[in-house]
Amino acid sequence: MNLRFIDWIWHVRGSVPLAPGQSSNDVFRKIDPLFRERGTRHETSNDTLTFTKKDQAAQDKMSVFDSGILWVENRIAGSVMRYHLVSRALLFCFLAPLLFIGFAQLTIALYKPDKPAAEATAAKAKKTLAKDMAMPLNPIDKFLGAPEPDKPKDGKDKPAAGRNRKPSPTAAYVFASLFAILYVVGRILEDVLVKRLFMRTLAGAPVVTASDLHRPYQGTV
Amino acid sequence: MDGIRVGNRVIGTQGPVTVGWENIPKVQGGPVKQFIFTWFQPAALFGLLAFYYYAPNSIAKASTAIGIGIGFKVLLLGLEWVNPRYASWRLTWKELVTDLFYVGLGYTILRIVDDHVGSDVAIKAIQHHFDMDKFKWFLGLPLLLQAFLISFIFDFGQYWMHRGMHNWYPLWLPHSVHHYITQLNINKGAVGNPVELFLIGLGIGGFFDFLPRAALLAGALGMTISIYQHINVRFNSPRWWRFLFNTTEHHSLHHSQDYEATRSNYSNSYIFIDRMFGTCIDGEAELLGLENGRRMSIREQMTYPFTEGWKTLRERFGRQTAVPAE
Numbered sequence A: 001m002n003l004r005f006i007d008w009i010w011h012v013r014g015s016v017p018l019a020p021g022q023s024s025n026d027v028f029r030k031i032d033p034l035f036r037e038r039g040t041r042h043e044t045s046n047d048t049l050t051f052t053k054k055d056q057a058a059q060d061k062m063s064v065f066d067s068g069i070l071w072v073e074n075r076i077a078g079s080v081m082r083y084h085l086v087s088r089a090l091l092f093c094f095l096a097p098l099l100f101i102g103f104a105q106l107t108i109a110l111y112k113p114d115k116p117a118a119e120a121t122a123a124k125a126k127k128t129l130a131k132d133m134a135m136p137l138n139p140i141d142k143f144l145g146a147p148e149p150d151k152p153k154d155g156k157d158k159p160a161a162g163r164n165r166k167p168s169p170t171a172a173y174v175f176a177s178l179f180a181i182l183y184v185v186g187r188i189l190e191d192v193l194v195k196r197l198f199m200r201t202l203a204g205a206p207v208v209t210a211s212d213l214h215r216p217y218q219g220t221v
Numbered sequence B: 001m002d003g004i005r006v007g008n009r010v011i012g013t014q015g016p017v018t019v020g021w022e023n024i025p026k027v028q029g030g031p032v033k034q035f036i037f038t039w040f041q042p043a044a045l046f047g048l049l050a051f052y053y054y055a056p057n058s059i060a061k062a063s064t065a066i067g068i069g070i071g072f073k074v075l076l077l078g079l080e081w082v083n084p085r086y087a088s089w090r091l092t093w094k095e096l097v098t099d100l101f102y103v104g105l106g107y108t109i110l111r112i113v114d115d116h117v118g119s120d121v122a123i124k125a126i127q128h129h130f131d132m133d134k135f136k137w138f139l140g141l142p143l144l145l146q147a148f149l150i151s152f153i154f155d156f157g158q159y160w161m162h163r164g165m166h167n168w169y170p171l172w173l174p175h176s177v178h179h180y181i182t183q184l185n186i187n188k189g190a191v192g193n194p195v196e197l198f199l200i201g202l203g204i205g206g207f208f209d210f211l212p213r214a215a216l217l218a219g220a221l222g223m224t225i226s227i228y229q230h231i232n233v234r235f236n237s238p239r240w241w242r243f244l245f246n247t248t249e250h251h252s253l254h255h256s257q258d259y260e261a262t263r264s265n266y267s268n269s270y271i272f273i274d275r276m277f278g279t280c281i282d283g284e285a286e287l288l289g290l291e292n293g294r295r296m297s298i299r300e301q302m303t304y305p306f307t308e309g310w311k312t313l314r315e316r317f318g319r320q321t322a323v324p325a326e
Helices: A024-035 A088-110 A116-133 A139-144 A170-202 B031-054 B062-082 B093-107 B109-117 B119-129 B132-139 B143-165 B169-180 B194-201 B212-229 B239-244 B248-254 B271-277 B298-317
Strands: A011-017 A040-045 A048-053 A067-075 A078-086 B004-006 B009-011
Touching: A011 A170, A024 A040, A024 A048, A024 A067, A024 A170, A078 A170, A088 A170, A088 B093, A088 B109, A170 B093, B031 B062, B031 B143, B031 B212, B062 B212, B093 B109, B093 B194, B109 B194, B132 B143, B143 B169, B143 B194, B143 B212, B143 B271, B169 B194, B169 B298, B194 B298, B212 B248, B239 B271
Parallel strands: none
Antiparallel strands: A011 A078, A040 A048, A048 A067, A067 A078, B004 B009
16 A cells, blocks of 8 residues: 555645755755754764754754644745654554553443443442441531532442442543544644744744743752 | 752752742732732632532532532633743743643543542442441531541542652653653643553542532532642732642642752641641742753653663663673
């Protein structure tokens, strides 16, 4: 199968128009500070810049990408810098919903409703505890106006509170949906952000690296 | 770096830290902003306590608490945006996805594991075989005292579990992954190797399910105090607050790149437990993490305790290579 049909999931491609008369050397010199981040290796040869990143800093402007190629194309209409970037984070986010749907299926399989023995045990436990719930409120709480606890019925129809509830697949479905939304947001956002970063850097804006963000040290040590 | 002496220890020889409240920056901005970021924490604590104390039984239940918990986290994410402590801790898309992945594990697969082999199993066994009449005296206590005792007992256990993780290599291995985080954000508390998340999830919460209102109040205490450990918001926490409770300042010091500073501020909510045992240091740090702030990938976070443990075992017990005599 040709991966090009699906690799847009984690590959970001684009181009940035260049000012007339800029050579590839000029372009790569301008964007060079972007690749002076921790964990980043880059090299330039034959009008092409290739880079790889490992354990990139969280505030690295290109932290979402793990490798990529940038090159300059000279056309009649004008020169452009093209790029092809690869992001494992985007792929991970794309696949995460499948993982959480898997967790939902596992929950359904493990907590089938036809477990009479477990239900009987739970009902027995609740019955024992229901007796204790009949305790009256402390006089201080009565004075302050806290509501009286519900009178226990027979312990059968009382819903279990907190962590003693059975795990439900709902949480897994919620996270699957959340990652699907995050993927769409990330795929669009990171595409836009990296294009804007290249355009601004090529226009001469100063590059703020991850280490530049740290407050100048003023403390006692 | 020379470091600064705090009691018997010298803090900050390996990484920059700020020690002492007087050296910590204050909230910048107008009087409204100053007011909000000074009183937000106490207002949220007392507001939520009052809500759970007075809410009718039909509202004071676990599902409400889950909803409020999620809403509160979203609000705090907004505060991170409005008033960040450090620009170098800004939440990015990648950081958000990573953090939420671990939050998701906690709500799904770890919940199942805990239900089968974790503290929930032990608690159920105790509840079935223990004479609950012996706990009647506890039920007669005022609700807020019940809630405080539940959260204090839990935090006391967490303190020793956490301190154990920093002092015993087999426990440090899974916990070390959490110390590779390089910035604090609201969901960073969930980031770590699943083995550690399982260990730290061991608790007594399920034991108090028969006290629904006290359990909710205890949950509210935890939510409105310990949640600020991992947050990128600058607060002017009142003096009494930072004396009693763990803050971002305390916890950032615990996550700093200075080894000696990491061996402090172990508690979850009640920093006075650290004060009791001499492990509290008041201060903060911006540069966080291990190996000079190397950010670990999710893949490495999953395998690190095992690969590192195997490496250590081989070093200690592996066959010695014969060194040829000269």
